[in-house]
Amino acid sequence: MTIGTVDPDHFENLLVGVFGLEKVRETREQIEQHPVNRLFGWEDGDPIVPRTNHYGSEGSQSLIEVVHLRNAVEVRRDYTKPPQAVFHIGLAVTNLEEIMEKARAMDLEYVSDIVDFAAPGRVFRAGFIRTFGVEFELIERPAA
Numbered sequence: 490m491t492i493g494t495v496d497p498d499h500f501e502n503l504l505v506g507v508f509g510l511e512k513v514r515e516t517r518e519q520i521e522q523h524p525v526n527r528l529f530g531w532e533d534g535d536p537i538v539p540r541t542n543h544y545g546s547e548g549s550q551s552l553i554e555v556v557h558l559r560n561a562v563e564v565r566r567d568y569t570k571p572p573q574a575v576f577h578i579g580l581a582v583t584n585l586e587e588i589m590e591k592a593r594a595m596d597l598e599y600v601s602d603i604v605d606f607a608a609p610g611r612v613f614r615a616g617f618i619r620t621f622g623v624e625f626e627l628i629e630r631p632a633a
Contacts, residue, residue: 490553490578492623497540497557503620504544504553507591508580508627513552514543553578577617577624585614585629592618599624 494500504510540557582588585603592600599619606613614629 490551491556492553493556493558494621494623495558496621497542497555499621500555500623501542501544502595503592503597503618504555507588507595507618508582508625509584509588510544510546510553512542513545516541577626579626579628582627582629585616585627588627589616589618595620598622 492500501512505512542555542557543552544555545552589600589603597618597620599617601617603614603616606615612631614631616627618625618627
């Protein structure tokens with residue numbers, strides 16, 4: 490999963506400070522002829538992608554990549570239009586209430602109430618957080 494943003498520090502605060510993920514890799518790209526810049530025709534001047542960070546948890550094979558897009562325009566989600574390629578990012582958590590409180594303290598674009606779901610074979614709690622047009626669904630399953 491990749492998030493492109495003009496404010497990578499905001500997403501680091503959310504992913505590390507709120508969700509408890511770790512920054513597992515950071516790259517700072519200062520080479521004008523980087524393949525990404527050539528691919529999109531951004532070869533003149535400073536690279537459009539000066540930094541990429543990867544976040545995850547210990548032992549996880551899944552990473553969230555946050556790409557710093559210099560001078561880009563943030564895309565905000567509009568529920569009146571069809572969804573984009575990514576509807577939301579789902580994360581399994583064990584401390585949903587604590588995470589939602591931390592998110593509220595960050596004054597994000599949207600932090601939902603916690604909702605309890607109970608259907609045959611499916612019992613879980615969930616909350617949604619949206620910031621810079623990126624939405625996260627946080628899912629907590631009861632202990633077995």
